[in-house]
Amino acid sequence: MEKLKVIVVDDEPRILKRMIRMVEEQGEVWEIIGAFSDGKEVMEGIEEQSLTFDLLLTDVQMPEITGLQLINQLKDKMSFESIIISGFDDFIFLQSAIKEGVSNYLLKPVHRDQLKEVLQQTQKKIEAKRIEENEKQKLQRKAKELDYTKQVYYLSQLQEKDFSTEDKLKWHQFLGNGSFRLLYFSIDQNIKKTWSDNYSAWLKQANEDILSSLKNALEEWSSSSHIRNWLWRDDLFSIWLLIEQKENDQLHTETEAFLDFWKENVRHGSKNTVTIAVGKDITSIVEFLDNRKKLENIMQNRMIYGCNKVFWLEQLPETNEESKKHSSEIIKSIQQLLFSLENEEKKEVIVFLDEYFNKLQLIRSASILEEAVQLLGIRIVNRWVELEGFGEERILFREVISLTKNTSNFYQLKDKIKSWVLSVMERIQEAKRTNKNPIQKAKDYIQAHLGESITIKLIAQQVYMSPTYFSVYFKEQTGETILDYITKTRLKKATELLETTDLKIYDIAVQLGYQDTKYFSRLFRQWYGYTPSQYREAHLRR
Template sequence: MTRIKTIIVDDESRIRRAIERQVLACGEEWEVIGSFSDGLEAFEAITSNNIEFDLLITDVRMPEMDGLALIKKLNENKTFFSMIVSGYDDFSYLQAAMREGTVDYILKPVDRNQFRAQLGEVKGKIMKKKKEEQEWQDVYERASLLTKTQQIQLLSEVTWSDEIGQPQIDWNGHFPIGAYRLIYLGIDQFLTVTKKMDTNTWEDWHQTIQQIFEKLHDKEINQYYAKNWWWRAGKFNYWILLYCEKESQQHANMLLHDYINHIKKDIQRLTPITVSAAIGNEFRDLRELLHIKDELVMLIQQRIIQGGNKIFYLSDQTNRNQQTPVGIQSTIYKYVQQIITTMENETDDDTINLLQLFFHELEMADSPAFIEESVHLLSIRIIDRWMDFDGFSDESRLLTEALHITKYAGNFSQLKAGVKGWVLKVKKGIARLKEADSGPIQRAKEWIHLHLGDQITVKKIADNVYMSPTYFSNLFKAQTGETVLDYVTKCRLKKAKELLEMSDLKVSDISKMLGYQDTKYFSKLFKQWQGKSPSQYRSDHTINHVD
């Protein structure tokens, strides 16, 4: 029921009580929320407590502040209807009251029936005004909702794809000017969840998390962060953008910490998952959004070292410093190559044992960037070998899976489990491909890898697979997309990279080991392929190595 909030002001207590009784007798929608003995008392109470009301019924002549002065001062900041109840039949009072928007002027003593009739008319005007205000409010809310939906769509597109031209986005046209904070929430159990959970279950959890976001943006945090936007980052992570008109105070930072903690605790209580959060610094220019996004994605990887279910702040200089890559150690290169060697001819246990040594090196690191770079090196080298067997069919999917391991691992144990599972999966795939493709091209590739240091000719390879050189050359090009000699050169130069990274052999010795008697020719070929001479390549890949 819509209530009509009424305030009564008269210096005679008997008349105030009589008016109050008559107002309340007009129906249960009427409500008297204040009764005062003079205009000054009423004005101070209304303004200091920010009282909202619909109707003011006041006498004219009162001590301290009369009724007309009260109406005039309240009209400066309030919107309301007013009625004058006066014992003075003075046309000048009536004129003044009309100028201030008074809806009626009633003389004392008040006739009960007349007063009820006047209140009925006032009620109609108030209800009409309330209806119009509600209709405008509905229009405004629908427009605001549409605007917010458009804003979230833009934020989602910008954070999902780096290809959107930042200078082309009119940020000020879409968002208010002020201070912003970006927050990244990442689910800690990404690797285990994706294996066990069906789509419907995750959508149920997503609905729960959505309700948590909407419920917890309460009035207290709204004192500082008046607007908020949240959206999904892929399937298992979320972004939150908070806005305040001016820079937030220290108290606001405490509220923000409590706000994120509430979200984390409620998600952990209502779902079987936990989340970690990365909180960015305050910024005013929304063109910085992408840069801060990248920093937070890196920052949340601290959970690989420190464990999940934590909050990380970009303002923590220690965390920021640890994002800088420190160079891959030579022992990492060694273990990577040994792991790849076991992928084809050794048992799973051999591969797992070398992975444990690889993980041991990573576990001693204090930089997520170093761990990520090392895992990416292993992944890329394994995919290179995979492509030798399978051309270009699955390399993009495999690489995406490998990159997700470091991006979404909730702790170091999850990282190890993810890498181990991925390596053994690819190892099994290579074995399956070798078994399925024991044809002449695969046998030729295996022969080439075993004879990289020999003088290799197309005839030698063709003889090994019992084909004529011409037919073999055409078949090899048709199945692999490259010529036989191009493939031989690629294999030799890839091997040269490994030897330059992992050994102290002279460039001339490496050249001869790979079948190039002319070191200058080898160096020229390597530079054409890699963009650097062998000596430059070795220097770049050993300057930060720790033996």
């Protein structure tokens, strides 16, 4: 059992010693942490020693500050139980003491049995208060954790140039109007091994250890610097961190020192390394998405300058157009590769891919390097579209683009591109068999899961597309974003429930996946011009 801390105050030394002895006789649960001869000493001692206590046992009549004055002053600063001791029995005085929040009242001379009974009653009060406070703190922690989870989920689901009105509202609801900085951690696959089950298992565990290490280091740093932060993983190799910028001239230096220190710890503690890209200050959802795209692009610098580095977006010069002396040779390699693919000459494909990468290594610009990889993807996909008449080409193109995002050296890039090129034909055929009418299938899934957490990733899985490609494809086919469609469908269902049922607004919100009734009402009003209650009233008057 946690001990109950007691402060005893009496201006008569003999009585003070006796009260301390009598309290200690009541068992080890009571711990005397301070003994003072008057109220002024108590105030000074608490401030100097930063004392916290559960029970104040004090005489009433004392010089400088009386017992009741002491209790009254301390109540403004902390929570505790109090017992006063007086040499006279005065009902009016007792009433005044109770108003000041005194727990109990003892007359001198205090008898052991009397004190024992009062302390037992006080102990029950203190322990009940502790239980109540612990439950309150537990609920507050859970609420805070839930809010954090919602915020991280929101940030991880934001799509470039495809955010809705709801997303804009949530940005200010979750993050406020402060300034932030986005960081992108990409785990370097700097071990020259071909993909296998054993290598994949090892890599997954190593990456989990790196993520855990970052969480621990970040918790220590943010608590000491009082910085709000949001951490989430995009995929096996990519970790994102958003930190709130404070008015601190040293924050840039502190961030740099933290990243260098943690990065070196990872290098020494594992067989892998991490490259980090740091964005500029941002204040809006638009700047957030713009920074994210730029950080993904500058991460490709590691294929030129090496891994285990920190690239600061604000310190990188704008890339000038590189000499195009290698362009014709690269295009020639791609054309030869296309010819080999059409003729299904696997050996020739591999030869021309190797030639392509040999020429690519001469480029010293990360952005131009990425453009050359994209050109390869465009030419291959478009050629197969011509040959097969297949319209779902973007999923394959975006897939080849993503290879550079999670690749830290040419060895891996060559290995992955080779695998992708050789499997293009089979994957297109598979997609043709499985992906019938994806838009309707997606809408059916949304209708069936309105009350659940609907993510773009989950919907995309139903139609065998990547989340990014599906978002673009849905908007091209329907004229609206997938997020706006989800919101519109939910709110349309809300109007039906408001018109045909007596359900409370809260119950309707929860039934449609909104846990925050105020947010649901605000969103409803933005779409329909009425709050849910006003809409129901207007419908009943018709």
